[in-house]
Amino acid sequence: VSVNYLGVGLGYRRELQVALESHTGEVDFLEVIGDECFEDTACEALDLWATRMPIVCHFLGLSLGTAEAIDEAYLTRVRTVIARLRPVWISDHLAMTRVQGVDLGHLSPIAFSEESVALIARKAADVQARCGLPLLLENISYDFSLPGGSMKEVEALTRVVQASDCRILLDLTNLHVNSQNHGYDPYAYLDELPLERVSQIHIGGAVLRGSSWVDSHAHEVPMPVFDYLDYTCARSTVSSILLERDRAIPDFSELAAEMSRARDILRAYRNCPLAG
Numbered sequence: 001v002s003v004n005y006l007g008v009g010l011g012y013r014r015e016l017q018v019a020l021e022s023h024t025g026e027v028d029f030l031e032v033i034g035d036e037c038f039e040d041t042a043c044e045a046l047d048l049w050a051t052r053m054p055i056v057c058h059f060l061g062l063s064l065g066t067a068e069a070i071d072e073a074y075l076t077r078v079r080t081v082i083a084r085l086r087p088v089w090i091s092d093h094l095a096m097t098r099v100q101g102v103d104l105g106h107l108s109p110i111a112f113s114e115e116s117v118a119l120i121a122r123k124a125a126d127v128q129a130r131c132g133l134p135l136l137l138e139n140i141s142y143d144f145s146l147p148g149g150s151m152k153e154v155e156a157l158t159r160v161v162q163a164s165d166c167r168i169l170l171d172l173t174n175l176h177v178n179s180q181n182h183g184y185d186p187y188a189y190l191d192e193l194p195l196e197r198v199s200q201i202h203i204g205g206a207v208l209r210g211s212s213w214v215d216s217h218a219h220e221v222p223m224p225v226f227d228y229l230d231y232t233c234a235r236s237t238v239s240s241i242l243l244e245r246d247r248a249i250p251d252f253s254e255l256a257a258e259m260s261r262a263r264d265i266l267r268a269y270r271n272c273p274l275a276g
């Protein structure tokens with residue numbers, strides 16, 4: 001997989017459509033939730049964007065962590081979206097979202113065990129081959145660890161991407177949330193992760209509720225996340241950073257400020273064309 005210099009992008013949400021029209025030049029690429037494109041009409045707004053800038057597709061339902069085989073009907077829909085929007089790559093999570101055909105409605109952690117690593121690697125390699133595009137796997141935030149684990153999360157993610165030859169979508173906000181909630185050093189995590197496999201970074205909002213951090217995607221990006229971004233950019237070739245904002249969408253200027261903060265960090269390490 002060659003390194004793709006997508007720059008600094010924004011997660012596409014319908015509510016952003018109007019603002020995006022007048023700020024197109026400030027966004028290098030868009031990430032689209034693939035599942036929201038399964039309906040033909042919902043995909044129509046995106047056809048035009050796909051002609052204007054690079055698109056990447058983020059999926060929620062491959063459920064790579066489930067013991068069952070990939071849902072063939074789901075994979076067919078994924079491939080239809082790929083054919084239509086021609087994304088640079090696709091991504092999903094190191095998680096399970098469906099068990100025995102029932103949608104869990106959220107991202108559940110996998111067991112960090114030999115067995116689940118082998119299973120997920122097999123499924124991820126299969127999906128990547130059948131989609132004909134790089135598949136990136138994202139680290140999720142999790143409230144609890146499943147029993148039966150024999151390794152740390154970072155080791156499980158590393159082994160899955162190495163065995164499947166997939167890439168990593170590194171969510172630095174999820175790293176912040178997990179490292180705070182589970183009491184580990186985020187820099188040690190970054191030192192252990194094979195950063196040469198990271199193709200894309202997510203930054204997003206999080207909030208402290210009581211004594212726990214929650215990756216709300218509805219608040220500003222916590223400051224330490226930009227420190228992790230700097231640390232990662234200094235030690236890798238990753239050149240594609242995406243801001244996720246799903247709810248409580250503020251004035252575009254606030255999103256632009258977070259994007260330009262990320263862009264300044266990227267510029268310090270990369271010599272690639274960037275917007276803004």
Ligand SMILES: [Fe+2]
Nearest residue numbers: 138171202244
């Ligand atoms: Fe994310």
